[in-house]
Amino acid sequence: MKKDLTAVLTNALENLRICPLPVIEIETPREESFGDVSTPLAMGLARSLKKAPKKIAEDIVNAIRDRTIFEKIEIAGPGFLNFTFTRDYLFASFNTLLRAEKSFLRENVGQGRRVLIEYVSANPTGPLHIGHARGAAVGNALCNLLEESGYCIDREYYINDAGRQVKLLGQSVHAKYQQLLGVDVPFPDDGYKGQYIDDEAAALHAEKGREYQGIPFETCGDAITQWTYKRMLDLIRKDLSRFGIRDFDTWISEKEIFERDEVRQAIDALQQKGFLYESGHALWFRSTDFRDDKDRVVIKSDGQHTYFASDIAYHKNKLDRNFDIIIDIWGADHHGYIPRIESVMQAFGYDIARFKVILVQMVNLLKHGEPFQMSKRAGTFVTLSDIMDLVGPDTTKFIFLTRKADSHLDFDLDVVTATTAENPVFYVQYANARINSIIANAMEKGIRADNVDLSRLCEPAEISLIKKMLAYPMVLGGAARSFEPHRITFYLQELAAMFHTYYHNHRVIGDDPALTSARLALCTGIRIVIGDALGILGVTAPEKM
RNA sequence: GCGCCUGUAGCUCAGUGGAUAGAGCAUCAGCCUCCGGAGCUGAGGGCCGGAGGUUCGAAUCCUCUCAGGCGCGCCA
Numbered sequence: 001m002k003k004d005l006t007a008v009l010t011n012a013l014e015n016l017r018i019c020p021l022p023v024i025e026i027e028t029p030r031e032e033s034f035g036d037v038s039t040p041l042a043m044g045l046a047r048s049l050k051k052a053p054k055k056i057a058e059d060i061v062n063a064i065r066d067r068t069i070f071e072k073i074e075i076a077g078p079g080f081l082n083f084t085f086t087r088d089y090l091f092a093s094f095n096t097l098l099r100a101e102k103s104f105l106r107e108n109v110g111q112g113r114r115v116l117i118e119y120v121s122a123n124p125t126g127p128l129h130i131g132h133a134r135g136a137a138v139g140n141a142l143c144n145l146l147e148e149s150g151y152c153i154d155r156e157y158y159i160n161d162a163g164r165q166v167k168l169l170g171q172s173v174h175a176k177y178q179q180l181l182g183v184d185v186p187f188p189d190d191g192y193k194g195q196y197i198d199d200e201a202a203a204l205h206a207e208k209g210r211e212y213q214g215i216p217f218e219t220c221g222d223a224i225t226q227w228t229y230k231r232m233l234d235l236i237r238k239d240l241s242r243f244g245i246r247d248f249d250t251w252i253s254e255k256e257i258f259e260r261d262e263v264r265q266a267i268d269a270l271q272q273k274g275f276l277y278e279s280g281h282a283l284w285f286r287s288t289d290f291r292d293d294k295d296r297v298v299i300k301s302d303g304q305h306t307y308f309a310s311d312i313a314y315h316k317n318k319l320d321r322n323f324d325i326i327i328d329i330w331g332a333d334h335h336g337y338i339p340r341i342e343s344v345m346q347a348f349g350y351d352i353a354r355f356k357v358i359l360v361q362m363v364n365l366l367k368h369g370e371p372f373q374m375s376k377r378a379g380t381f382v383t384l385s386d387i388m389d390l391v392g393p394d395t396t397k398f399i400f401l402t403r404k405a406d407s408h409l410d411f412d413l414d415v416v417t418a419t420t421a422e423n424p425v426f427y428v429q430y431a432n433a434r435i436n437s438i439i440a441n442a443m444e445k446g447i448r449a450d451n452v453d454l455s456r457l458c459e460p461a462e463i464s465l466i467k468k469m470l471a472y473p474m475v476l477g478g479a480a481r482s483f484e485p486h487r488i489t490f491y492l493q494e495l496a497a498m499f500h501t502y503y504h505n506h507r508v509i510g511d512d513p514a515l516t517s518a519r520l521a522l523c524t525g526i527r528i529v530i531g532d533a534l535g536i537l538g539v540t541a542p543e544k545m
Numbered sequence: 546g547c548g549c550c551u552g553u554a555g556c557u558c559a560g561u562g563g564a565u566a567g568a569g570c571a572u573c574a575g576c577c578u579c580c581g582g583a584g585c586u587g588a589g590g591g592c593c594g595g596a597g598g599u600u601c602g603a604a605u606c607c608u609c610u611c612a613g614g615c616g617c618g619c620c621a
Contacts, residue, residue: 030564040563046601053601077564078602123621163621282619293548293617300619307621335549336616361550362615402569403558406550408614410557415570424569426583438580478561490559493568504576504585545583 001470002026004069005037005083012063028471035074035082036467042079053079091454094466098521100528107477110151116318117143119329121158124232125169125192127383128239130411131331135360137400139329140245141485144536149480155248158314161229162254163307170225174217176201181213200228239384244393244538257313263305266313267298275347290343312344325354332359358483360405366412391416394539398425401537402489424493429542431496432530435523436543438508442520449520456518461502465522468495472529488533499526
């Protein structure tokens with residue numbers, strides 16, 4: 001729909017010798033009476049051409065030579081161009097959609113550009129919680145969406161395995177292990193609490209017996225830390241897999257970045273470019289040269305590097321891999337780090353327009369309508385695994401994807417688990433299951449859908465459904481261009497609603513074989529679109545429920 | 546104090562500078578001899594937090610202001 005109209009309009013603008021050619025925006029109008037698609041093109045040109053929008057619109061209409069696919073072209077409101085397609089065009093397009101070819105369903109937004117998307121990247125110090133899950137759902141859907149829209153995607157998870165946090169994890173398990181064996185080792189003040197630490201200590205005992213009994217952390221700490229965090233990482237992978245997140249292409253380790261001396265090299269590189277200076281025995285990055293409001297310490301006066309230093313190295317590592325676009329998906333509580341990382345990117349000479357941080361807002365976990373505060377340190381948190389036991393992966397993902405990434409989200413365990421009616425994902429999946437059931441029914445009755453005469457679809461609801469499906473590629477394209485996968489969930493709910501209404505008003509399988517075939521084709525189209533869209537969101541489309 | 550995010554229907558949220566601002570839930574009133582009732586139909590519900598500005602046009606952009614959340618370390 002969009003491709004054809006864009007071609008027509010481009011041709012018309014060329015006939016009018018309008019250049020440079022403006023970006024042609026195509027939208028589906030709010031009211032069906034305004035036509036199938038419309039463009040505010042003439043209004044956008046009003047300023048540069050210094051002519052009234054309606055006059056420009058008239059000129060454009062007159063310049064359209066080939067109008068065989070249109071039933072109607074109207075100028076409306078302040079200067080909208082509204083297009084209504086002929087039935088023949090709609091049926092022909094829908095026929096193409098039925099072949100489910102990606103070239104028809106997709107817009108090539110990416111043009112093969114390479115994108116690195118880093119998301120989740122939770123510290124391997126404990127199980128994933130609901131905040132990580134939101135990042136995972138958004139990141140996974142965005143990767144799928146961009147990949148399907150012509151980008152080459154690398155999915156990456158950054159493992160913070162070098163810092164104090166991982167060591168603290170090891171200390172916590174070490175202490176619990178010793179206590180288990182009756183050795184009185186004090187638990188670290190800010191150690192990790194929670195049942196899983198006890199479980200890990202018990203597991204360590206089960207596997208290694210008394211090997212470390214009475215041995216101080218200074219001696220056996222590295223071994224225990226390694227052992228524990230690898231198990232944590234394994235747990236995270238399992239949770240993500242169960243959550244239905246596609247595996248990452250790269251699991252990149254902070255520790256290995258250190259071991260390859262990349263931190264040193266990155267600091268040297270900044271030093272050479274003159275962005276570092278010494279003050280108070282510490283080494284500073286002059287991020288105020290760019291977009292930060294204060295300079296940042298890279299190496300502390302005690303000679304230790306800061307966390308920021310390894311971030312510099314990691315982002316240089318990303319840059320060195322020559323991606324066209326680099327996307328970081330962070331929890332919104334890290335938003336204060338954006339300016340300094342952007343500064344790093346600029347210092348290395350990278351075009352900041354090709355770096356994007358997507359912030360995923362906090363999830364307010366509620367129980368009985370009351371805030372359910374989570375803290376890994378205090379050990380009071382609900383894990384992603386717990387959530388999946390209660391709610392299920394599909395529902396959890398879908399709910400995360402019904403909101404913009406940067407909008408706050410309430411996730412009330414009672415609401416989400418109590419009444420299934422509040423789970424929009426079921427509504428969509430139900431439509432899919434229903435269609436499968438209808439088609440199975442038809443096949444049992446030996447009804448074939450060969451040589452379908454689509455022109456038998458003449459109910460207004462049928463034409464509306466076809467138009468809705470033909471708009472699907474535009475929705476995907478828009479979502480990809482704006483990095484907003486949530487648009488797809490809204491589209492799906494609308495399409496499902498149209499189908500459910502249609503289903504109640506019209507029987508698909510009836511006495512008229514030709515009409516039945518045509519309606520089966522209609523259903524098949526809906527199934528194709530729902531299946532395709534759910535697939536991109538990373539949500540399953542069960543045949544039966 | 547400074548910065549970022551969010552204020553849209555009772556609640557949770559969509560809304561790409563464009564036409565009469567939408568959906569789900571909740572509430573109320575209806576629909577199962579019929580392909581899946583996890584469904585359908587209808588009704589009520591709005592000063593788009595507030596005030597200015599930008600222009601042909603603002604929920605959308607700018608300034609100010611109010612409210613909530615988060616962040617502001619030689620922590621990680």
